[in-house]
Every structure is written in C-alpha cells, then in structure tokens.
Amino acid sequence: MLSKNFSHCRVVIVDDVVANVRLLESSLKAFGLRNTISFSDSAVALDWLKKNPWNLLLLDIDMPAPNGFEILRQLADRDRSASPIMIITALGDAENRRTGLELGANDYIDKPVDLPEIILRVGSNLALSEARTALLSAKAGLEDRVRERTAQLDESYGAVIRTLTRAAAYRDNETGNHINRIGETSALVASVIGMDEAWIELLRQAAPMHDVGKIGIPDSILLKPGALTEQERLIMNEHPLIGFSILNDDHPSALTRMAAEIALNHHEKWDGSxxxxxxxxxxxxxxARIVALCDVYDALRMERPYKSAWPVERALAHIHEQSGLHFDPELVAILDPLISDIEAIRQRLGDP
Structure with a gap:
C-alpha cells in the first residue's frame, strides 16, 4: 500500500493502552515500517522525543500527565515538516481536534482507527518528513560549498592585494616591514577601542595597502630626492584616488572594500584640511583615521635618507600637537598607554 520504502524511517508510538500500541506496531511492520519505537508511559516518551531524532510521532491525547496536548506544547519548537505528529485519539470532537492542530499536530485520526487509512496517512507524513530532511541536507551542503568558495575567494583577493602592496612598497623605497607594522599597530588600536575581531582582522590585512595608489605615480616624482614642486605635489596627491580605483570593484569582498576605503581617505585630516x-x-x-595615525607615527620613527629616526618622545609630542588637527583626538588619547606595545611591534618587525 505504501508507494515508497520507508523502512529506514523512525516512527514513534505513544499510547497508554498497550493493546493500541501493539495493534499499531503490527500494522506498521506489516507494511515494512520496522524502525518503530513505542511508549505506554508518556513522561518517558516525552523525555526520549526531546533527546532523539525521529521522523513521525503517532500520539494519543487522553493519557495520564503529560497528556498528548502537553507533549505537543513541549515539542512546539521542532521542525514540524521534518518531524510531523499524527494525533490518534478517541477525543474526536471539533474542539479537541482544533486544539491539537493549533498546538502543532500535522494530522488527526479518530479511534477506532481504520488501518488502511492510517497506513496511507503515515506514508504521506513520512514523505513530508523525508522531503524536508532532504531539503535541509541540500541547504547545509550548499552553505558549506558557499563558505568554502567564499574562503577561496577571500584568499585570492588577499593574495592579489598583498602582491600589489609589495609592488607599491618597492616603488616607494618602503620596506615590507613598515607596511606590516602599519597593519599590526592599526589592529592593536582597533582592539583597544573595542572593535570586533572580524573588523580588526580586516583592518590588519587592509591597512598595509593604504599607499597602493603610488603604483600610478611617475618615478620622476615618486623617487625625486628633493622637494616637490607645487605641480608635482598635486600629482603625488592623486595617489589616494588611484589606490581607490585599483581596489574598488563592482563585486568587492569585505577586505577590498575596507582597503579601498583606507586608500582613499588616509590623507584626510580631522580638521578638514x-x-x-x-x-x-x-x-x-x-x-582611515586609525591608519593615518599609525602610519605617521611609524614614519616619524623610521630613518630615511633625508632624516634621522625621531625618538619616541619627539614622535609622540608631534602626534599630540596634531590632535584635533590632523588626527582624531580620541585615538590620540589612547596612544600613550599603547606606546610600549607599539614599540614592541617595531622591535619584532624591525627594518633590515
């Protein structure tokens, strides 16, 4: 009578009358449903149902506490399609029927039962359970593949961006350690002001790309040993826009989105100048506010062909002088307690 093999499906029978349980068991087994579990004690049944997976519950209503209605209430948060419930009871009046359905029953059969009808309805509810389970499994598999593909794309974005960052650093005679320090110190500041871990990690990876736009600046300007002319300075000041155009994308990842944001804005100043x-x-x-602060501090502490490295006290004094002008005052305020940690990063990622 069943059009499909449901022998693997777990059917649970709960009825305080043992004769009813045996009748249902034997009927289901006659049609190949051998994975049945039966309970005449409703309290034991409820505990088991909460702790184990099942495909269909055949539930009596008129039982000692907990009765069938209470069991329905206790199982209200289940997936009703994956774990349907059929009420089989002598309480077949309209009010009880309505109450059972309102509490989450999927189907309702009156006693005395018509066995062929029960088998047909069991088949329908098991088909519903299997379809829902298959859908959930397919969804979980799809989500796993999406997560895997997203991770692959993020790694690809990261690899490309790291290559661009190194290329920009080489053209600007920067060291790889300088740009890595910007990432680490920016992440440190972000953690102290309470940003979440995901945002901090994005900043750690994105911050070193702040000057990637210098790839588009002519060598005659980028590598000029002396002071720039006004016209040359205007060309140099285009590198944030160039960096943004390189990193901005029609379908950006979170990493490229933040990197583009930093590249465009890291030369903006708190006072609007x-x-x-x-x-x-x-x-x-x-x-960009965090990166600007960390970049300037690190640049001041670095030795360059045209200047000596500033000592910590002088670099900090300059940062404080620029609080509210160049830099966000709230970020400047937290810098002093972090100096030992920032200097430890400089020691760990020192220039060759």
Missing amino acids: GYPNRLQGEQIPLS
Whole structure:
C-alpha cells in the first residue's frame, strides 16, 4: 500500500493502552515500517522525543500527565515538516481536534482507527518528513560549498592585494616591514577601542595597502630626492584616488572594500584640511583615521635618507600637537598607554 520504502524511517508510538500500541506496531511492520519505537508511559516518551531524532510521532491525547496536548506544547519548537505528529485519539470532537492542530499536530485520526487509512496517512507524513530532511541536507551542503568558495575567494583577493602592496612598497623605497607594522599597530588600536575581531582582522590585512595608489605615480616624482614642486605635489596627491580605483570593484569582498576605503581617505585630516575630499571629523572612516595615525607615527620613527629616526618622545609630542588637527583626538588619547606595545611591534618587525 505504501508507494515508497520507508523502512529506514523512525516512527514513534505513544499510547497508554498497550493493546493500541501493539495493534499499531503490527500494522506498521506489516507494511515494512520496522524502525518503530513505542511508549505506554508518556513522561518517558516525552523525555526520549526531546533527546532523539525521529521522523513521525503517532500520539494519543487522553493519557495520564503529560497528556498528548502537553507533549505537543513541549515539542512546539521542532521542525514540524521534518518531524510531523499524527494525533490518534478517541477525543474526536471539533474542539479537541482544533486544539491539537493549533498546538502543532500535522494530522488527526479518530479511534477506532481504520488501518488502511492510517497506513496511507503515515506514508504521506513520512514523505513530508523525508522531503524536508532532504531539503535541509541540500541547504547545509550548499552553505558549506558557499563558505568554502567564499574562503577561496577571500584568499585570492588577499593574495592579489598583498602582491600589489609589495609592488607599491618597492616603488616607494618602503620596506615590507613598515607596511606590516602599519597593519599590526592599526589592529592593536582597533582592539583597544573595542572593535570586533572580524573588523580588526580586516583592518590588519587592509591597512598595509593604504599607499597602493603610488603604483600610478611617475618615478620622476615618486623617487625625486628633493622637494616637490607645487605641480608635482598635486600629482603625488592623486595617489589616494588611484589606490581607490585599483581596489574598488563592482563585486568587492569585505577586505577590498575596507582597503579601498583606507586608500582613499588616509590623507584626510580631522580638521578638514586633508585630501582628496577635505573630509572632516567623523566623516573620515574610522579605518582611515586609525591608519593615518599609525602610519605617521611609524614614519616619524623610521630613518630615511633625508632624516634621522625621531625618538619616541619627539614622535609622540608631534602626534599630540596634531590632535584635533590632523588626527582624531580620541585615538590620540589612547596612544600613550599603547606606546610600549607599539614599540614592541617595531622591535619584532624591525627594518633590515
């Protein structure tokens, strides 16, 4: 009578009358449903149902506590399609029927039962359970594949961006350690101000790309040993826009989105005197405000062909002088307690 093999499906029978349980068991087994579990004690049954997977429950209503209605209440948070419940009871009046359905029953059969009808309805409910289970399994598999593909894409984005970052650093005579320090110190500042771990990790990876736009600046300007002319300075100041155009994408990842944001805005200043868009205060994205602070501090502490490395005290004094002008005052305020950690990063990632 069953059009499909449901022998693997777990059917649970709960009825305090043992004769009823045996009748249902024997009927189901006659049609190949051998994975049945029966309970005449409703309390034991409820405990088992909460702790184990099952495909269909055949439930009596009129039982000692907990009765069938209470069991339905206790199982209200189940997936009703994956674990359907058929009420089989002598309480077949409209009010009880309605109550059972409102509490989450999928089907309702009156006693005395018609066995062929029960078998047909059992088949229908097991088909529902199997379809739902298959759907959930397919969804989980799809989500796993999406997560795997997303991780692959993120790694691909990261690899490309790291290559661009190294290329920009070589052209600008920067060291790889300098740009790595910017990532580490920016992440440190972000952690202290309470950003979440995912955001901090994005900043760690994105911050070193702040000057990637220098790839598009002519060598005659980028590598000029002396002071730049006004016209040359205007060309140099285009590198945030160039960096943004390199990193911005029609379908960006979270990493490229933040990297583009930093590249575009890391030369903006708190007082609105920066470039390219003269943003002011909190108009400047937090990521760019953090990177600007960390980049300037590290640059001051570095030895360059045209200057000696500034000592910590002088670099800090300059940062404080620029609080509210170049830098976000709230970020400047937390810098002093972090100096020992920042200097430890500089020691660990020192320049050759």
